[in-house]
Every structure is written in C-alpha cells, then in structure tokens.
Amino acid sequence: MIRRCFQVAGRLGQHRVLPAVPQVLPRLNPTSAFGSSTDALVSRFCLKKTDLKDYALPNASWCPDMLTLYQEFLEKTKTDGWIKLPSFKSNRDHIQGLKLPFGLAVASDKSDWRIFTRCIQVEGQGYEYVIFFHPSKKKSICLFQPGPYLEGAPGFAHGGSLAAMMDETFSKTAYLAGEGLFTVSLNIRFKNLIPVGSLAVLKVDVEKVEDQKLYMSCIAQSRDQQTVYAKCSGVFLQLQLEEESSQ
Amino acid sequence: MIRRCFQVAGRLGQHRVLPAVPQVLPRLNPTSAFGSSTDALVSRFCLKKTDLKDYALPNASWCPDMLTLYQEFLEKTKTDGWIKLPSFKSNRDHIQGLKLPFGLAVASDKSDWRIFTRCIQVEGQGYEYVIFFHPSKKKSICLFQPGPYLEGAPGFAHGGSLAAMMDETFSKTAYLAGEGLFTVSLNIRFKNLIPVGSLAVLKVDVEKVEDQKLYMSCIAQSRDQQTVYAKCSGVFLQLQLEEESSQ
Secondary structure, eight states: OHHHHHHHHHHHHTTTTTSSGGGSOOOOOOOTTTSEEEEEEHHHHSSSSSOOOOOOOOTTTTTTTHHHHHHHHHHHHHHSOEEEOOOOOOOHHHHHEOOOOTTTTOOOOOOOOBBBBOOOOOOOTTTTEEEEEETTTTTTHHHEOOOEGGGGSSTBOOOHHHHHHHHHHHHHHHHHHOOOOOOOEEEEESSSSBTTTEEEEEEEEEEEEETTTTEEEEEETTTSSSSSEEEEEEEEEEEOOOOOOOO | OHHHHHHHHHHHHHHTTTOGGGGOOOOOTTTTOOOHHHHHHHHHHHSSSOOOSSSSSOOOOOOHHHHHHHHHHHHHHSSSSOEOOOOOHHHHTTTTTEEHHHHHHHHOOSOOOOOGGGGSSSSSTEEEEEEEEEEETEEEEEEEEEEEGGSSSSBBBOHHHHHHHHHHHHHHHHHHHHHHEEEEEEEEOSSSSOOOSSEEEEEEEEEETTEEEEEEEEEEOOSSSSSSSEEEEEEEOOOOOOTTTOO
C-alpha cells in the first residue's frame, strides 16, 4: 500500500500537464476530504497542555539576530494573527490520536525516534529553529541558525541541511494550511553559503492548491534581506490523517 | 567575496540559456583551471596513512542488505576500478593542505566541526552510509541506511535526510570527477518513503561538464530496484581549491 500511495505522488509529479488523472488518486470521500479547517488543524497541532519539551524556544546559543526577530514575531502572535508552532522531538507527538492512511502507520515501540531536524539535542550544535505560521495568509517564517554539526564547506552550513530545513518548513505549512502530508518534489537553487552560527530567515508561501497538491515557494535570506541564500519551490500531496479509533 | 562567489553560481543557474557569461565567471587561468586529474584528486582524497576515523566502515547496526552489497562493491575495488571513499568527521579532514578560493577559507578553531551527514556519531541512530566511486566512469554508488534520528513520517526517513544524502553523494562525486565544489541546484522528485533501518541504494552519474558546471543525476531505490524512492538532478559549480602555502 505504501508503494501505491507514493506511486500516486510520483505519477502526479510526472504528468502534471494532463488535464485530470482521477483514476490514480486515492479514494477519498469528496464531502469529507480536506474538510478540516485550518483552525482545527492548528488547534490540534499546538497542544495547550503538554509535558512534551518544546525545542522551539530561545536558548543561550541563539545569536542576537535570532533572538530579536523571535521577539518581534512573538509580539505579532498577540496582534497580527501569527502563531508560534511548538516543535516536539518526533512527528509522532504532533499527530497524537491520528495515524497515516493507506497502511503507512507503524507500530509504536521503545526506540528513540527523532524528527530529523531535532536529531541533535545539544544546544547550538545542530539545528536551532522556530517556525511561525499565519493561518489566514497561509504563510510561514522559519528562523534557522545552523550549528557546527551541520557543516558542509568549512565554516558554512551544508546545502543538504538547508534543503532539509526548507522541506520541514514546507511540511508543517502544508499540513496546517491544507492537510499536505508528503513531499512530491523540491526544486532548490543555491545562491550564497550560510555561515555557521548566523541567522537565515526562511519565508514560505502557499502559492496554490490544485488536484490534491499544494504548491509552495520559499526564499531563505539574511535578516536584512541583502543576501539570498537559496530559493526553493515545493509540491506536497494532500492526504487526510485518520483517527486512530476509527474503523 | 563569498557573496560574489555565490552570485556567480546563482547567475549561472538563472541564465543558463545565455550563450556565454564569461564576465561573471571567477578569473581562472585557463591553462591551469581544472587541470587536476581525477587520479590526483582521488589520491589526495583517499589518504593511505591517517589516524582519522573512517566512518564508512561496517558496524553492528548495518542491515544484511547493506553488509552484503558493501562486500560486493569491496570486491569490485580489487577487480573493476571502483574505489571506496573514506568518510571523515569533517570536510576539513578531506581537504587538508588546501583552502577554499575567494576568501571563503575560515580560521581553524577548537569547535567540534562535523560534516552534516556525520553529525550523529551513535552507530545506527543517524546516517549510516558508504560511497564507492568509479574514476573512469565518473559515477558513484552510495549505500544509505537511515536511522531513527532521521525520521519524518513515523517509521520513515525524512525527505530532507534523503535530500542531504543525495547532495553529499553529488558533492563527493563532483569534486573527484571534476573539481565541482558548490551545489548550484537540486531538483528532487520523491516517489516512495524509505523505511527507517532499511537500505537505499543511490546511483549517481555525471551527465556532462559544461561552462564550469557539472550536471549530475541520481536515482535512489531499493536493492532489488523494485522500489524507486526518489530521483534527483543536481548542478555543481567547478572551483579549484588552492594550496594553503601558495600566495
């Protein structure tokens, strides 16, 4: 089933010029498909009461640029409709009570599962980031500070670490904006290297939703917008998560 | 200088349809540019005597598929021209005695720098991989086994972790095949999810070298080639590393 599910994504990606390919789409009830409102998705995602550690909070490793921009966006959560997304150790924590469709659900076990962008737990050494999401504008901002464990060329972040950060920001945005669940494609153009320990600001916009796919764009740049680090477009496939208790 | 260097890459990526853009290329002596033979590059890259730990060696976490395919390619290093690339903790170890051009070199310090794909040192939890390179065919094979710290959807590798693994395999291939140094672009189409703990085989080919750029392709699939995980094209910019002692 997993194979079929992603063959769908693959085919959609390859044949996007076709007028319609409904026969390869997963069977979804049109009246209920993607019926969850953004507010309901955000409400479930951003648990009010939880013992889970939120990794998207300031720590001593954050550079001054990251701290001040974090505070600016925190203010905007009070006045301008932005929401600060919590960031738990695993995606399993974000989708408690839900399971992946098409038999993709795996049995829980005692392994130390970690979402890739929280794989390194030593403050400042790996990924430091926080994502703010704007439900009505369907856009996100990610403040990203790569540490020395994310190195590529000496002193600079690995291109792959930025690619993963873009994919993760797309992922959270796609899910909350329209139940986008799986990456279909990423198209990245790199412009400048990000110095380790400095701030990159990722701006993500949902450009359109069509044929069960979300089309998004991302630009990563310095805080003053004078240096563009990379531009990226991403396509995500919409698939509804199922209630664990449902038959 | 860093900015100018990458603006070059950016411009090249954007204006690839232009017949020629020599005015934006770094000034290189045509007689010496990219004159290092692949053999010389490989010889410098694969240190015969070193105290550095090679992370691309089998350990108890490797799955049977990964172990048997590793042994198969190790045999091919004796008979078929393949070379097993060592994998050190930092790219700094791979380019000892050399520095990046255009003022990109950074002062060495006591930080614990790690190449991103070796950021997690606990066996089996993060990236397990080994790259084999064929100098005359200008192709590579990467055996990649993602651990539970590389999770995206529950039980499966994060798309970003595969993107980074592709970028890293491209990177080593581009450098050894033709002094390709920086990623200009990555274009990834995801087809199926990789289960955590299983083997993905990445096949990389250098398709062409043109206008100081290497064009490469990658397919990631299961060992039996029945499941394609992703396909990717990548463009790298050629830039020569300078001898540290040179003026």
